[in-house]
Amino acid sequence: MATQRKSIFITGAASGMGRETARLFAAKGWFVGAHDVNEAGLKDLQAELGAEACLIRRLDVTDREDYRAALDAFAPAAGGRLDILFNNAGIGRGGRFDKQPWEDIVAVVQVNLMGVLIGIYEAVPLLKATPNSLCFTTSSSSATFGMAGIAVYSATKHAVKGLTEALSVEFKAIGVRVADVLPGLIDTPILPPGAVAAAPKEGMWRAMPPSSVAQVVWEAYQSDKLHWYVPEEIAELDKAATLAPEAMREQMAQNSLFGDPA
Template sequence: MTSNTRRQSIFITGAASGMGRATALLFAQKGWLVGAYDLDNAGLASLKAEIGEGNGLFGRLDVTDRADFSAAMAGFSAATGGTLDLMFSNAGIGGAGLFDEQSWEDAMQVVSVNFLGVMIGIRAALPLLRATTGSLCLVNSSSSAIFGTAGISVYSATKHAVRGLVEALSIEFKRYGVRASDLLPGLIDTPLLSDPMRAMAPEEGMWRLVPVGEVAQVVWSAYHGDKLHWYIPEQLRDFHRQVVTEPEVVREERTALMATMVTTDDI
């Protein structure tokens, strides 16, 4: 999106594995400077070996710690001259469990990482985004932000919150010339995906198992496009339309699906 010869840069949270790692590798191949941050030191070390030290910055980052995030962003800013083309807020954790059975501590950890961590990161990145023409603030939400998902209710709630935040920021940030959008991935082939969901994934359609490389390609498209929501796969857009027009139908379908899964687990 920029016309100068400055090396473009991306800051990625949760970069050591899964979607973040695939995105880091793709953008490094495209010649971008990659800022890769995670709590997984071993994963970061192997990523650094693949990308090469001259093509990235690699650091341990707790996204729920404001001081930690500020320090990471300051180091990144020093390397890029205070610019940032793409902030990819990708770090997140699962948190399966029925609402009344999940421990309060586990639920609050999901909220802290998946929502508060996103807010902290965006605030830390905004000065750099504002200083960069055509910049994008991109947040990894989830298809569970389309309709509340039973069995991961708190996780789903945080992703709804993320989607709402991004929609608001896509308007607010226009005064700075900064874009904001999100990803709404379905069933992505990462360790976060539960075994029952993996086993139920069809070979085709909106609930097929999507490789992480496909997500990375959508991140690339998001930087070069101007959509608000990026559905992965694109068929999830039709599901979102159904949720808006027929929420009760979706509720009953999901209720029947949950009953099937509970029965299967009890066998």
């Protein structure tokens, strides 16, 4: 039982950003609900953090009934409170849009968008019951401007960013804060092999450790800031894409590997 400890419910907690967030919040004395489809990773995490600090459960975020059951199991263990819902689970499948398997397109939409919608919808009662609660979601730097090669992934992250903005207004009436993080290149298993080694050493596309996102989740709870960028330079990309989308389109096209229609 969490008794009076603050609590965080994390999806995609078995590895990468979710795992680092679980570690950080457990170290801060919070009760952690760690959820993922990777049961082996969850068991390893619980062994590291201790069962008194961490409740684990397999969760398919695309299954509304499963999500509801996970929250039902979490609530009594967390003393009926949910200080942060961290919608972090996501998958990345890319390629040229007209060459992608339809099943991959659907899977990306189901996990990256529907999983977020389900999670927020089902968690609202717990968030409302917890003073100063935060609904926090992982968006992406690809939500600044649609990115070739990951068009559907990018579209889902644009949707998450827009949802965050809308709910940040709506949820004021029920006392729930809403924010998101737009990470750039984060060294996690979602990246293709060799991506980190090939990344520049400086600038907005440098590889960042997953712990940098975990730190942002912690800072977001102490703040009323809406969008968080990792690294912070991604914010400049967001501004540029908004002010001059045509110029951004041409710049992206020049750097794209998807110009050949064959």
